[in-house]
Amino acid sequence: MAAPSPAKSMGDPGITPLSPTHIQKDTDDNTPAGPSFTVVVAIDFGTTSSGYAYAFAKEPECIHTMRRWEGGDPGVSNQKTPTTILLTPDRKFHSFGYAARDFYHDLDTTEAKQWLYFEKFKMKLHTTANLSIDTDLHAANGKKVKALDIFAYALAFFKEQALKELSDQAGGEFQNADVRWVITVPAIWKMPAKQFMREACYKANLVPRDNPEQLIIALEPEAASIYCRKLRLHQMIDLGSRTALNGYSPNENVGAGMTQAKEHVRRNRQSRTFLVENVIGELWSELSEGDRYVVVDCGGGTVDLTVHQIRMPEGHLKELYKASGGPYGSIGIDYEFEKLLCKIFGQDFIDQFKIKRPAAWVDLMIAFESRKRAAAPDRTNPLNINLPFSFIDYYKRFRGHSVEHALRKSNVDFVKWSSQGMLRMSPDAMNALFKPTIDHIIQHLTDLFDRPEVTDIKFLFLVGGFAESPLLQRAVQDMLQGRSRIIIPHDVGLTILKGAVLFGLDPGIIKVRRSPLTYGVGVLNRWVDGKHPSDKLLVKEGTRWCTDVFDTFIAADQSVALGETVKRSYTPAKPSQQVIVIHIYCSEKESVGFITDAGVRKCGSLRLDLSGTEPPPPPPGGGITRREIQTLMQFGDTEIRAMAVDVTTSRSVKASIDFLSQ
Numbered sequence: 001m002a003a004p005s006p007a008k009s010m011g012d013p014g015i016t017p018l019s020p021t022h023i024q025k026d027t028d029d030n031t032p033a034g035p036s037f038t039v040v041v042a043i044d045f046g047t048t049s050s051g052y053a054y055a056f057a058k059e060p061e062c063i064h065t066m067r068r069w070e071g072g073d074p075g076v077s078n079q080k081t082p083t084t085i086l087l088t089p090d091r092k093f094h095s096f097g098y099a100a101r102d103f104y105h106d107l108d109t110t111e112a113k114q115w116l117y118f119e120k121f122k123m124k125l126h127t128t129a130n131l132s133i134d135t136d137l138h139a140a141n142g143k144k145v146k147a148l149d150i151f152a153y154a155l156a157f158f159k160e161q162a163l164k165e166l167s168d169q170a171g172g173e174f175q176n177a178d179v180r181w182v183i184t185v186p187a188i189w190k191m192p193a194k195q196f197m198r199e200a201c202y203k204a205n206l207v208p209r210d211n212p213e214q215l216i217i218a219l220e221p222e223a224a225s226i227y228c229r230k231l232r233l234h235q236m237i238d239l240g241s242r243t244a245l246n247g248y249s250p251n252e253n254v255g256a257g258m259t260q261a262k263e264h265v266r267r268n269r270q271s272r273t274f275l276v277e278n279v280i281g282e283l284w285s286e287l288s289e290g291d292r293y294v295v296v297d298c299g300g301g302t303v304d305l306t307v308h309q310i311r312m313p314e315g316h317l318k319e320l321y322k323a324s325g326g327p328y329g330s331i332g333i334d335y336e337f338e339k340l341l342c343k344i345f346g347q348d349f350i351d352q353f354k355i356k357r358p359a360a361w362v363d364l365m366i367a368f369e370s371r372k373r374a375a376a377p378d379r380t381n382p383l384n385i386n387l388p389f390s391f392i393d394y395y396k397r398f399r400g401h402s403v404e405h406a407l408r409k410s411n412v413d414f415v416k417w418s419s420q421g422m423l424r425m426s427p428d429a430m431n432a433l434f435k436p437t438i439d440h441i442i443q444h445l446t447d448l449f450d451r452p453e454v455t456d457i458k459f460l461f462l463v464g465g466f467a468e469s470p471l472l473q474r475a476v477q478d479m480l481q482g483r484s485r486i487i488i489p490h491d492v493g494l495t496i497l498k499g500a501v502l503f504g505l506d507p508g509i510i511k512v513r514r515s516p517l518t519y520g521v522g523v524l525n526r527w528v529d530g531k532h533p534s535d536k537l538l539v540k541e542g543t544r545w546c547t548d549v550f551d552t553f554i555a556a557d558q559s560v561a562l563g564e565t566v567k568r569s570y571t572p573a574k575p576s577q578q579v580i581v582i583h584i585y586c587s588e589k590e591s592v593g594f595i596t597d598a599g600v601r602k603c604g605s606l607r608l609d610l611s612g613t614e615p616p617p618p619p620p621g622g623g624i625t626r627r628e629i630q631t632l633m634q635f636g637d638t639e640i641r642a643m644a645v646d647v648t649t650s651r652s653v654k655a656s657i658d659f660l661s662q
Contacts, residue, residue, distance in 0.1 A: 039174075041162045042182040042218070042500035044080070045154065045197075047122045047329060048300030049465065050097070051080035052162050053497045060505045063498050067165060079494060083300075085154055087116040091145065096157040101366075105359045109390075112359045113141050118150055119362070120331055123301040125193040126186065127327065132660055133199065140358040151200035155183075159206050180214060181206050182504040184496055186302040187219040187323030188516075191604065191659040194639055199660070217638045218500045221297040221306035222510055224463040225317060227499030228295070231489055239477055239486035286458075292320060293459040294484070296445065296476070297496065298466035301329040303441050305448055307457075311511060318512035321453050322557050325444060330372075330466040332437035337368050340433065344410040349398050353391065360390040375430045376470040383430050384422040392421065431471060438475045445479055457484040463495040512559050513636055517586040520552040521568075521606075522595040536594070550585065550592040550600065553633060557590060560636040569630045569647070572610065580608040580629065584657070605661075606631070608644050609654035629653055 041054040053065045065079060081097030086104050088094050094115075095103055104117045116139035124147055128135055136144040159176070166174040183197055194217050201207055207214040287293070287310050297304040307320040342350050354361045367386045374383055392403050399406070404417045414429035448454055460480065466472060467488055476486060489495045503509065527537060527544035538545045553566045572580055584604040585595045592600055608629055628647040633640060644655035 037180040038178040040180045040182060040501050040504035042497055042504055043158045044184045044497040046083055046300055047120055047331060048083060049080035050083045051497055052158050053501050055501045063501050084119040085150060089114040093153045096154060105362060116143055116145060121150060125196055126302060131192045131196060142355060148200055148203060152203035155200055155204035155206055159204060180504050182216045182218050182500045184218045184220050184223055184500050187221050187304045187306055188325045195659045216504055216507055218503045219638055220496045221295040221304045223496045223499030223503050224297055225295045225308050226502045226509055227495050228461045235490050237488045291458050292456060294457050295461045298464040299329045300331050303328040307454055316509060316511040319514045322514040322516045328437050328440040333372055333433050336433040344412055345406050353394055357390050357394060360388040363388045377474045379427040382424045382426050384418060384424055386422055434471050438472055442475050442479050460484050460486050462486060462488045463492055465493045467492045508562055511562050515554045515556055515558050515560055515635060517588060518552060518556045518590060518592055519554050519584060519586050520550045521582050521584060523549050523551040525549045548594045548596050550595050554635045555590045556588055562636040564636045565632045565634050567632055569628050571627055575627060578611045582606040604657055604659040606642055607656050631655060
């Protein structure tokens with residue numbers, strides 16, 4: 001049965017489009033001219049770790065990464081800081097990153113329960129189906145706080161750090177107005193999540209709401225793609241080459257090249273300034289017009305896959321297939337470890353332990369993190385994970401017997417108890433924790449490479465923190481079987497950050513993108529007998545109309561050029577109307593007939609504020625002049641933008657698109 005007509009039930013017959021459906025590309029590229037800025041600061045707000053980098057407009061080839069973070073873990077590079085945040089018991093911002101984690105860890109157990117500690121909270125924006133300004137996050141002690149507040153606190157922290165460092169460099173106060181800010185987000189994020197990040201930036205006073213151009217949302221794999229163009233041979237590992245590169249032969253253990261790469265990064269770390277040469281890297285010079293490559297961005301929370309094609313002579317990039325991926329980041333391995341602990345010690349105990357000893361739980365996961373990084377395909381010796389004393393003590397009180405007893409009783413034979421108070425995991429046991437996450441990634445890559453538009457892929461760039469995993473590298477090699485060369489940049493965890501700076505310096509570098517969804521609005525069309533279904537008939541003042549017709553702005557997987565616009569005209573129902581609100585619908589299907597079709601959902605609203613423009617005077621001899629509001633929507637950028645003008649007066653009309661208040 002067809003869904004009931006939303007237009008009829010709302011008493012709103014829909015809108016009648018005044019202009020025909022068409023998409024046009026303005027010849028004078030109408031990408032808004034950005035304000036003048038002296039520096040670009042990019043913030044890579046990751047699920048597990050975050051950081052910032054910057055470059056001055058007059059020295060675009062010098063990318064500076066942030067100062068060294070205080071704290072840090074053995075065996076983990078601290079060029080970024082953990083995405084952890086701590087609020088005082090009265091919900092005021094206290095600290096971020098290592099500082100937050102270490103302070104929280106050192107609190108007395110009873111005190112720690114009062115403080116609000118958050119980690120890995122970015123994934124909430126991807127997993128919440130009906131994300132809104134009021135979405136909550138849960139702290140480690142179970143208390144709720146508005147997600148927008150947490151994100152704004154984190155962004156304000158980075159703003160303060162970056163401006164302080166810039167002021168120290170400039171030898172005087174550095175003004176925020178001189179900065180163009182770039183925030184990175186996964187390419188697979190939906191519009192509400194991108195808008196949420198923008199709202200958090202406004203709340204953190206990163207940019208004023210009346211100057212939206214000062215903030216650019218960058219897509220993580222796109223940023224990586226831009227940086228990879230600049231790679232020189234000594235800045236990467238080529239897993240697919242038959243010849244040794246950097247003294248590393250592809251037949252050796254996969255992890256060997258990574259160890260060497262880390263050493264290279266460590267030697268160059270003191271300067272924190274990366275020279276990005278203006279030339280195209282040697283690897284890139286092997287690519288010619290039309291060549292294709294895939295960027296696989298493996299982060300903490302999500303894995304993003306993007307397919308790009310080179311356009312010569314400028315070397316601009318064109319997206320060939322809409323971004324795909326899913327929540328298959330490295331935190332999936334942490335969840336598997338947690339499931340293993342539940343299997344051994346019982347779900348009831350683990351749930352209680354997390355609430356009663358939150359700092360000790362954080363400690364346990366830090367111990368696991370450093371061992372997780374030691375997992376490799378050919379490893380033969382076991383991995384030891386320190387159990388905090390409070391875990392052993394609390395378990396004995398909770399169950400009345402020892403941790404060792406629990407391990408003996410559980411059917412998990414590949415995890416043993418070491419007398420030094422450690423869990424001894426066999427390499428197979430550790431690899432088993434990686435398997436579900438890596439299987440998801442490989443399945444996704446397999447599906448992508450099976451698509452007709454994804455043939456003849458020259459390179460596969462593996463980037464993001466999780467790309468350092470030798471287990472993941474080996475799995476990708478096995479899946480590709482030499483079909484394309486696998487390239488891993490040395491500073492794999494900073495690739496996105498540096499690319500985001502380059503994107504901020506030249507946002508027009510990606511010339512063509514693919515629309516992830518079909519977008520449109522519901523309109524009335526003149527009734528056509530035999531064509532339109534009878535339940536859509538609406539008679540209005542003697543005229544027969546078909547309701548709920550889906551007027552497509554842009555179709556899923558359609559190529560959209562940067563600056564390409566969709567033009568529509570709307571007329572207010574009453575001449576005195578101050579605001580027109582038009583519902584935007586979307587679907588994953590490429591062709592949609594009606595807004596009531598299966599899979600079509602209301603996803604946003606276009607708001608036209610007419611309060612600043614006066615209705616036209618009545619024509620001579622009475623009657624009403626029909627008022628026309630011409631709307632332009634831009635789809636070729638990382639966000640959807642709207643502009644509008646009152647045709648009669650040529651005055652600009654305030655237009656905004658909202659994806660968050662559905």
